[in-house]
Amino acid sequence: MLGTGGAIPTLSRSLPSTALKREGEILLFDCGEGTQLQMKKAGLSIMKLSAIFISHLHGDHLTGLPGLLMTLVHLSRKESLYIFGPPGINAYIDSTKNCIGFSPEYDITVEETTGGRIYEGSGYRVEALPVDHTIFTLAYVFEEEKRPGRFYVEKAKKLGIPEGPLFNRLQKGKDVELNDGRIVHPEDVLGSPRRGRKIVYAVDTRPCQVVADSSKGADILIHDGMFSDQLREEADQKGHSTVVQAARIARKAGVSRLVLSHISPRYSETDALLNEALVIYPSTILADDLSEFEIPLPE
Template identity: 55%
Template sequence: MQLYVVFLGTGASWPTVRRNVTSVAIKRGSEVILFDCGEGTQRQIQKSKLSYMQISKIFISHFHGDHFLGLPGLIQTMQLNDRKEPLYIYGPKGIKKIVETAVTLGYFRPSYPIYAIELKSGDKVEGDGYSVSTMRVEHTVPTLAYALEENTRPGRFNKAKALELGVPEGPLFRKLQNGESIKLKDGRIIEPSMVLGPPRPGRRIVFSGDTRPCESLVNFSKYADLLIHDATFLSDLEDTAMEYGHSTALQAAEIAKKANVKQLALFHISPRYA
């Protein structure tokens, strides 16, 4: 299954001409999972190739405005486009009140189900073929980091071996790739293990939220395929970063190196640089 990470906003505090405030979308198959939803997020979604109607879950890291003020508009836009599917919104303690306020502003009332679920450090949300786990990080207000991790995936498909065994190209290939046994016209049963390599670990993506550099995040991010980490300031403002519960770009790189992640993406960049 294809997986895309789309950076809808990488700025901090307020939008600038070059950067919107925080929001990251993960598109997995036909499902979109959103991490943070700063103001203007729905416009960024429209500028991307994503559909806001495919958003199933929204995870809010904390309740500074640049991370959640896009919720009311996005919720209403889904309503105006006749959404029927439920929307799940997760966050630290207080998310229920935030969502209740968002859906009672003005005369608007959503007609589709919206569920607000409060999470604490160590909780895990199960999805279709993946899970999202949480960890408290070091910011000035209660903040959660999130890790999306796929379930173990089937091994790589050996097309040449399948053809050698007499499996015709087409739907039977897909069944084997999905871990299903098939029966050929001559009665032979082909097991997935006959054409698949060893199982592969699922991909893991970590979203730090706003945070000072912390060792607990190193452990939480170990061997991740992608770490998306706060990098609000450059190193000359390290003291300012510490005071306001943020990291410098260099500190983010040091965390990524310690965690041995495959890729690092920097976000929450101060408007002074953008």
């Protein structure tokens, strides 16, 4: 969690940005002012970024982009970089390029989207989801492909399969033929396929059903938690959620962990805020800048 504040940065909370590090690559969700420095503090190299997903065109979510893109030029990046966001993101990147006159050696592929499956990485995909804010805004759902089931060595041995390359083939879901002509199918030695990991990023938004539906079975839901429930009206006017509303969404979806973010700069002390949410959903964390969550592979 690189930046967990909303609207205005404070000494303890930077503007919104979340990095997802997986198998040597980094995906970035939003890029508030100061994101490149926060990445440095977190020990994450911006050179490892492969794609950036911008939720909407409010300044607190994308003013970190120009500086970050400039630094990549200084670091002589060559690999292309993908940027996804709502309509308008292209013009923003273009005018940035024109105004500060930088011409990167690396390709920046900007794709505007109004929702749907937008990106396929190796072993995962990212989907964009329109949510309910004051301007057009997207939530993002990151989901890994299913993994093959557990490999039962004992079963394989009983079937007379020699240890080695045939094990490997079966593990990858392929049939193997033994010396005596028998065919062994993967399902003879593997358990049922295991789900991949799922993370939902929904900042900024009023509570909305589509987030609850898409967060079913998520390992982590990062949700707008800008206000205390005492400010429900203000949250609604400004297109945000209270921590209690966020907790209800998490409960509907049954996520493993709810991470509250986009905290209003008015709260320097957040224990009371967290407690409001914990009453509704005990698996809730209120994120601090630079907090990290490890998501284990599902069994």
